[in-house]
Each structure stands twice: as C-alpha cells, then as structure tokens.
Amino acid sequence: MDLSGYLNPLSIAVATSAISYWTGSKLIKRSNIKMSQKTASSLEVPQYFKDHKYPAKRHNERVAELFVKSCEKNNVAFLVPGESMELRKYCDTVKPFRQDRYYYYLSGCDIPGSFIVYNIEESKLLLFLPDIDKEDIMWSGMPLSLEEAKEKYDVDYVYYVNDFHNMVTDPKNPLFKIDYFYSTDKEYCETILKQGMQCLREKIIFGADIFFKSLDSCRLIKDKYEIETLRHVAHITDINHMAVMSALPIENNECQIQAEFQYHSMRQGAKTLGYDPICCSGPACGTLHYIKNDQDIEKKHSILIDAGSEWNNYTSDVTRCFPIDGKFTKEHREIYETVLDMQSTTMKLMKPGVSWDDLHLLSHKVLIEHLLQLGIFKSEYSVEQILESRVSCAFYPHGLGHLMGLDVHDVGGEPNYEDPDDLFKYLRLRLPLHAGMVVTNEPGCYFNKFLIDEYINKHPERIAMVNFNILEKYMYIGGVRIEDDILVTKDGYENLTGVTSDPDEIEKIVTEGLKKRRSDFHALV
Numbered sequence: 001m002d003l004s005g006y007l008n009p010l011s012i013a014v015a016t017s018a019i020s021y022w023t024g025s026k027l028i029k030r031s032n033i034k035m036s037q038k039t040a041s042s043l044e045v046p047q048y049f050k051d052h053k054y055p056a057k058r059h060n061e062r063v064a065e066l067f068v069k070s071c072e073k074n075n076v077a078f079l080v081p082g083e084s085m086e087l088r089k090y091c092d093t094v095k096p097f098r099q100d101r102y103y104y105y106l107s108g109c110d111i112p113g114s115f116i117v118y119n120i121e122e123s124k125l126l127l128f129l130p131d132i133d134k135e136d137i138m139w140s141g142m143p144l145s146l147e148e149a150k151e152k153y154d155v156d157y158v159y160y161v162n163d164f165h166n167m168v169t170d171p172k173n174p175l176f177k178i179d180y181f182y183s184t185d186k187e188y189c190e191t192i193l194k195q196g197m198q199c200l201r202e203k204i205i206f207g208a209d210i211f212f213k214s215l216d217s218c219r220l221i222k223d224k225y226e227i228e229t230l231r232h233v234a235h236i237t238d239i240n241h242m243a244v245m246s247a248l249p250i251e252n253n254e255c256q257i258q259a260e261f262q263y264h265s266m267r268q269g270a271k272t273l274g275y276d277p278i279c280c281s282g283p284a285c286g287t288l289h290y291i292k293n294d295q296d297i298e299k300k301h302s303i304l305i306d307a308g309s310e311w312n313n314y315t316s317d318v319t320r321c322f323p324i325d326g327k328f329t330k331e332h333r334e335i336y337e338t339v340l341d342m343q344s345t346t347m348k349l350m351k352p353g354v355s356w357d358d359l360h361l362l363s364h365k366v367l368i369e370h371l372l373q374l375g376i377f378k379s380e381y382s383v384e385q386i387l388e389s390r391v392s393c394a395f396y397p398h399g400l401g402h403l404m405g406l407d408v409h410d411v412g413g414e415p416n417y418e419d420p421d422d423l424f425k426y427l428r429l430r431l432p433l434h435a436g437m438v439v440t441n442e443p444g445c446y447f448n449k450f451l452i453d454e455y456i457n458k459h460p461e462r463i464a465m466v467n468f469n470i471l472e473k474y475m476y477i478g479g480v481r482i483e484d485d486i487l488v489t490k491d492g493y494e495n496l497t498g499v500t501s502d503p504d505e506i507e508k509i510v511t512e513g514l515k516k517r518r519s520d521f522h523a524l525v
C-alpha cells in the first residue's frame with residue numbers, strides 16, 4: 001500500500017515532555033519472598049521489556065476487529081487523546097499527571113497532550129506529539145524527538161499535533177477520506193479542536209457505546225505484555241509488603257506504615273501507587289476504604305494494609321494483615337484463619353468457565369460455617385438459613401474480588417450496583433472467568449459498628465441469629481482481609497502475589513523485625 005500520502009516526519013523537530021524509561025539488566029524471578037533477599041534496592045527490569053514494545057498497534061487492531069462488527073459506517077478511524085497537564089489554580093505548579101487509561105491502552109504513550117489516530121481501513125497507527133514549546137525546554141529539558149518516539153512506541157508514524165490540521169484538510173492525505181472519527185472523551189478533544197480544526201467537529205463521534213464496549217472487551221483479557229507487566233509490579237508490591245511487616249520498630253503511626261510501603265515502591269522504580277493506600281490499625285481495620293492513615297498504632301493489636309504499586313500504568317492490589325506485637329491473639333487468629341479459608345477454598349476452584357457469582361457465594365458459605373463454629377452465629381440456624389437471611393453481609397459486605405489491570409478496578413466486569421440483593425450489589429465482576437483475566441481474590445471479615453447497625457440491627461430476623469455477647473469479643477480486631485492478584489490461565493490460575501499470607505510465617509517475620517533496633521533501619525526521624 002502506498003502511504004506516501006501521509007506527511008513525512010520532520011527530522012529536526014522535538015516534542016515537549018519526555019517520559020523516563022528506565023532499563024535494567026536481568027530478569028527478577030518471583031518466588032516466595034524471603035527477608036534476606038536484597039532485591040528491594042534493585043531497579044532491574046525483566047529482559048522481556050527490553051525485547052518488546054508495549055503492543056499498542058495490536059491493541060488497536062483487536063479493538064477494531066470487535067468494533068467493525070457492530071459499526072455500520074465506512075471510512076472510520078479512532079481519534080483518541082490522552083490527558084493534558086493541568087495547572088493548579090492561582091499558581092504555576094501542575095496537578096499530578098495520570099495518563100488516560102484508554103489512551104494508554106491504544107498508544108503505550110505517557111506524554112501529556114499527545115493523541116493517536118488509528119486508520120482502520122489501512123490499519124495504520126499515527127501518534128501525534130505536542131508541538132514544541134521552545135520556552136518550555138529551558139524549564140523541562142529536551143523532549144522526545146519524533147525519531148525517538150518512533151523507536152520507542154509501537155506506532156507506524158509520529159507527527160506533531162500541528163501537522164494534523166494539514167493532514168485532514170489535504171485531499172491527497174489518507175486522513176482526508178475519513179468520514180467518522182470515533183473518540184472517547186470530548187473534553188480532551190476540545191484541545192485538538194481549538195487548534196484550528198473546527199472542520200473536524202461534525203466528523204467526531206464521542207463516547208459511543210460500541211467503541212467503549214469494544215475497548216472494554218479487549219482490556220478484559222490481558223495479553224502477554226500486560227501479564228508480564230502485572231507480574232513485575234506484583235513482585236515490587238510483594239517486597240513493599242515484606243518491608244512493612246519487617247519494620248515495626250520504626251512504625252509507630254499508620255502514616256509510617258504507608259511511608260515504608262511507598263519508600264520501597266519508589267526504590268524499585270514504581271514511583272506511584274495504583275490507588276490511595278489503606279493503612280489501618282485496630283478497629284479502623286473494619287473501614288473498607290480507610291485512607292486517613294494518621295493514627296498511632298501503639299496499644300492496638302491488628303494492622304491491615306491494602307496497597308499496591310503502579311508500574312508503567314499497570315497496578316497491583318494486595319492486602320495483608322498482621323499482629324503488631326508479632327503474635328496473633330486467639331480472636332485475631334480465628335478470624336484470620338476464617339478469611340484464609342474463604343480465600344483458599346475459592347482460589348482452588350478458579351479456572352475458565354467458573355462463575356464469579358458462584359465463588360462469591362461460596363466464600364459467604366465458608367464465612368458462615370466459621371462464624372457458626374465460633375458461636376457468633378447461633379447454632380440452631382443452618383448455613384442455608386443464615387445465607388438466605390443475608391446477615392453475613394454485616395461481616396463481609398463487599399465482593400470476593402474485581403478485575404485489575406490499567407485500573408485497580410478494571411473495566412469490563414459488568415457489575416450491577418442496582419442489584420436488590422445485598423450479597424451481589426458490590427460484586428464488581430459478574431461474568432464467568434476467562435483465561436487472561438486478572439482478578440483479585442480478596443475475601444474479608446469485619447467488625448464494624450456501622451455495618452452491624454445497617455445489616456443486623458435494622459432487621460429483627462437477622463438479630464435473632466447473632467450472639468452479641470460473643471460478637472463483642474471480636475470488635476477490637478476491626479477486620480481482616482487477605483488479597484492476592486490472580487491470573488486466570490487456560491486450565492486454572494496463577495497467583496501473581498508472592499508475599500506470604502501464612503499466619504505462622506507472618507508471626508515470624510514480624511517478630512524478627514521487632515528484634516531489630518531503630519538504628520538498624522534507614523530512619524532519620
């Protein structure tokens with residue numbers, strides 16, 4: 001095919017805002033993480049990332065394959081912009097930049113203010129970089145050149161935003177023939193349209209269902225590159241969690257739990273986390289998305305940390321719980337083993353074709369069996385009667401897990417937040433498992449006054465099932481959640497998370513850490 005109609009890349013030109021791309025030298029093998037491992041100081045990146053580019057072109061092809069099945073129009077292209085840098089009000093500093101996830105999926109490009117065009121009929125992917133702002137070079141340094149960008153990204157051509165106008169208005173250019181540009185976001189597109197491209201306005205179709213559905217279906221199933229990325233970030237996260245469990249002498253407040261996690265994340269090259277970390281102690285462990293992370297942990301017993309590093313825009317999502325003094329109390333251990341049983345019972349059954357609804361339901365049954373044994377539920381009721389009443393939602397109100405990838409709660413799970421059944425309302429994945437999905441398996445058991453009021457005290461038939469004298473003895477724990485990141489494989493699953501969840505091993509790790517002095521840690525304050 002003759003592509004001479006596309007503009008020739010300008011050789012002298014450079015683009016604003018380069019992103020860092022660090023490389024290492026050898027593959028870090030994930031195994032069970034041992035305290036003696038010194039990989040936490042390493043910036044090494046698996047060889048795979050040196051041999052492969054982010055497969056942006058393939059992602060566009062896959063989305064287009066699905067898209068054309070439901071699109072009746074011809075001469076169609078995708079026009080997808082990324083996020084731009086945004087100034088804070090009344091000052092000249094910028095808000096933290098986070099690339100749009102749909103854009104990243106289709107470009108692999110983290111440069112603010114860039115966009116892609118994918119010409120479906122010609123199967124050509126064009127990347128447009130922001131025009132050069134010479135003044136900005138003084139402050140921000142030299143941006144990536146077009147050649148460097150072509151080398152780095154899996155695209156057919158690289159141009160400047162400024163070139164786009166000439167291309168779509170030149171009758172000899174293939175883009176001139178495009179009748180419809182499907183786009184995700186109107187707001188981002190406004191920047192492009194402002195640059196003298198008003199003629200395009202009526203050709204752009206924003207936010208069409210068929211476009212988003214095709215994107216979400218593709219993002220639902222991870223390819224090899226995405227799996228390797230998720231594996232690498234899971235390994236980084238393992239080490240952060242190990243660090244947190246091993247550093248109690250310098251952790252006196254929840255914010256120092258967070259500090260230890262983030263410090264180790266950044267040392268391994270993961271400069272951001274996939275979500276606000278949840279670092280709680282004592283009764284606060286019962287708050288599902290607690291992000292205050294500012295309370296003293298002394299005089300409490302339990303810690304719950306739910307945190308995951310982010311690397312090349314892919315995240316991890318792992319929760320671990322441990323006793324502050326290195327020894328689980330009787331009640332904490334009982335609840336810990338309950339949750340571990342919920343997780344391992346459902347984990348064993350994970351494989352393609354299995355309904356996530358069914359596994360979620362099974363995790364409630366395992367919870368109910370344990371709470372019956374502990375006497376929190378009264379023995380005159382059967383597992384079925386208790387399950388049917390939905391009283392177990394008071395202790396486990398969220399879902400067994402969710403999809404994970406570019407977003408921590410990744411797209412494509414078809415949740416139904418309007419489900420009238422409390423048991424399924426917050427289940428974010430309502431599909432059968434499929435090879436290539438990455439999901440969290442994260443059951444929990446919480447003792448939270450608000451949840452007990454909402455789910456038990458407002459329902460007389462549920463009140464009758466609970467022994468409140470026994471329940472009271474567990475309130476100080478707050479809650480336990482154990483969360484691992486799981487890849488569904490063609491005949492089962494692979495647990496990407498390597499940090500231990502075995503309660504005996506956790507006791508050992510915490511105890512060993514407690515034997516150290518403050519001066520054994522790199523801690524000036």
Ligand SMILES: [Mn+2]
Pocket residue numbers: 317402440442483
């Ligand atoms: Mn999660």
